[in-house]
Amino acid sequence: MAFISSGYNPAKPMEGRITDIGPHKYDEYFPSVIKKNFGKWLYHEILEPGVLMHVAESGDKCYTVRVGGTRTMSITLIRELCDIADKYCEGSLRWTTRNNIEFMVDSEEGMKALRDDLNSRKFDGGSFKFPVGGTGAGISNMVHTQGWVHCHTPATDASGPVKAVMDAVFEDFKSMRMPAPVRIALACCINMCGAVHCSDIGLVGIHRKPPMIDHEWADQLCEIPLAVSACPTAAVRPTKVELNGQKVNSIAIKEDRCMYCGNCYTMCPALPISDGEGDGVAIMVGGKVSNRISMPKFSKVVVGYIPNEPPRWPSLTKTVKHIVEVYAANANKYERLGDWAERIGWESFFKLTGLEFTHHLIDDFRDPAYYTWRQSTQFKF
C-alpha cells in the first residue's frame, strides 16, 4: 500500500485550497418529472404500501417506490442502488428523513417493474435488501443512532436492536392497518441524536450506574471545572485524593444525585459510565411532531428499564410489538398513539397494555415533574 496523493500538498496547505463551498444545489439531481412539475403538485395517493403517486397540475404523474434502508450502509450496496436508479430512474434517487430510499418514475409500468425488482433482491444471509413499504398508516423505517458500531457514549447498540424490532414489525412496514402512522425511533443514549423524545415509540439507551472515577488520569485528561459544571444535578464536585502517596486533583461524585446522563463523561474521559449490567433501554411512547389534530408532544416513559440482550433484544422487541398490537386494537382511526393514551387516560393505558407502573415512571426531574403529577379527583378506577 503506497500512499497516493490526491494533489494536496501538506507543505503548502493553502495552495489552491477550496473551502466553504457547501452542498450541491438541491435541484441538480431531480428526476425530469420532478424538475418539470416543481411547485405544481395537485394531490397524491398511496397506491399500495410503499408506492406513492403524485399528480401535477400538468397531469403528469410521479410514481415513487419507497424501500427500507439500513442507515449503516456499504458502498457496495450504494453502487447497487445506483445500478437500479440507472436502470429505471434516469440515475436519480433520494433518501428520506427516516433512512428510507425512494426511486421515482413517470409511468405505472415502470413503477411495477421497479417495485418487483426491488422486492426480489436479498442479501446472502437471507434478509431483503430493499423491501418496499413504509407509507401511510403503517410503521416506517426507524430513525436511529450509532450505538456500539461507532459511538463512544452509547448505553445500547442501535443497528442491532433496530434490526430486531423491524423484523418483529416487518408486516406493518409492508402494510397500512394501523389507526395512524407509528413512528419508532432509537437513540443509544439520552443525548438522543436520534431524537426519540417526540416519537410514537421511542427506545432510548440508559445507564443506571454513576460514572467510575479514574483518579490517576482525571487531572491529566480533563478540565475538572468543566466536568463539574456539566452536571445538571450538581452531583459532581472537585476534590483531592491520595494516590500512590501523592495528593492529586480529582473528582468526587455524590452518587444518589446522579441520574446517569453521561454529560460529565462527555466533558471528561476519566469518568467512564458504560456498564454491561447497568446499561439497557427505556421505552417511551406517545410523542409526535406533527401538528395534525393535536399539538406536537413529547414521548413518555412507560418502561423504565429493559436489559441489553444482544444479539436480538427479545424482551425489548416483544414489548414494542405488544404496545403496537394493543394500540392497533384499541385506537380510533387517525388517532396517534399518544392521542389514544391521552383520550383513554394513562391509567387505562397501563391497564390495557398490562405494562407495570412503577415509581420509576413518576417524573422527579425539576419543574417539569410537578406539571405531570395529577392535581384532580378526575381519574379512572
Place this chain on the structure above:
Amino acid sequence: MAKHATPLLDQLESGPWPSFVSDIKQEAAVRAKNPRGIDYQIPVDCPEDLLGVLELSYNDKETHWKHGGIVGVFGYGGGVIGRYCDQPEMFPGVAHFHTMRVAQPAGKFYNSKFLRDLCDIWDMRGSGLTNMHGSTGDIVLLGTQTAQLEEIFFELTHNMNVDLGGSGSNLRTPEACLGQSRCEYACYNTQDMCYQLTMDYQDELHRPAFPYKFKFKFDGCPNGCVCAMARSDFAVVGTWKDDIKIDQEAVKAYVAGEFAPNAGAHSGRDWGKFDLQKEVVDRCPSQCMKWDGSKLSIKTADCVRCMHCINTMPRALHIGDERGASILVGAKAPVVDGAQMGSLLVPFVSCEAPYDDVKEVIEKIWDWWMEEGKNRERVGETMKRLSFQKLLEVTDTPAAAYHVKEPRSNPYIFFKEEEVTGGWNRDLAAYRKRHQR
C-alpha cells in the same frame, strides 16, 4: 474464512429486515477480492475488524470506542469526528476510524454519478462503510485514518464540488423536507431556503464559535416531516393565512366513496364507509368546519391549520394562497436540561428569497446567545434561563398572545425601571418625612 468469528452478530442476518451485518460482510468480501484493483489507503480488512469489535461489544454489552480525539482538516473546526478503538491490538484495521460528514443536497436527491464518485473516494481512502444519513442529515463517511483526511477533503472539494458538514459547537448541517419538489402541501420552497442559508452561513458551519450546537430545519407544512419543531433550535414551518381552498365536487366524491380518504393511507384495514362528519368535521381541533350534506364550509378565522382535513381529503382541500412560514425557537433533546419543544417566536414570514427577514431573526438570536449562553447550553436553555421576554427583546419582537398557550398564572412580574412612573431611584428623606423610623 472470516477474520473474526461473529456468532452473535450472525444471528442478525436472519429475519426479513435488511441486515447491516450481511451488508458489512458483503463489503468485507468485496474488499478482500478487490475486483476494481484499488490501492487501498487504509487497511483492507477494516470492515471485518469492525464486525470483530462489534461482536466484542455484543459479548461485553459495552462500547469499544474511545472518548475523544481531535482531528480535522486545516482551517475547519467541524466536519470530522475523531474516533479510536479501545482494543487497537485486537482490531488494528479500526484502531483509527474517524468519521467525515459530507454536506447533502437539501431534500437528499442524488444521481448515480455523484454517489459513485463518492463511493470511489471512500473505496480507496476509507472503510467502504457509510451512514446514509446521519441523524442531522449529512452523508456520513464512517471510518478513515488521519493521514487521509486532507486527501479526502481535497478530492471532495476539487473533484466533486462538495463540502464537509458541521460538527462541534457550530451550525449543524441544515436540512429541509422535500418541499415543493414533490409535495402539494409545501407552503414555501423549503429546499431553497435551506440551501441559501447553508451557503450564507458556511463560516458558522465550519468554525465553531457558539456555546453549543445550533440546528436549522425547514418543514414545508405543519405535518412536520423533518421534525423541525422538535429537533431544531430554529425551526421554519410552512403555513398560510387565507382560506383553505375547497373543491366541493371532490368533497362529494370522497363522501360517495369514489376517492380513498387520506390518500389511501388506511387501506390495510376495513374501517367502514368514509364518514365526513365523524372523520373530519368532528375531529377538527378548532371546530371551524361545517358539513350540511352537500357543502363543506370552513370559518377561516377559527382555523389553526393543523392539516387534518387536507391530509384526509387531498384531492378536495388545498392549502391557501397567502403562504409563508412560522418560526419556532429552542427545540432540543434531553441533554443537559431536559427535552424542549420549539416555541413560537414569529407567526408569519413571507419566505421570499433572499430570506433577509429570516436571517435577521437568526443573527439577532446568535448575537444574544453567543454573548449570554453558557458552555454546552442550547439556545432553548438560554431562553429558559433568561426568559422568553429577553428573546423577544433581543429579536425586536413585540409580545403578543400567540407567543403563549396561556398567560402567566403567577404575578411575580419583572418590570423594567422605565416602565414604572418615576423610576426606581427614590428619595428616602422625603419618605421618612411621611413615615417615622
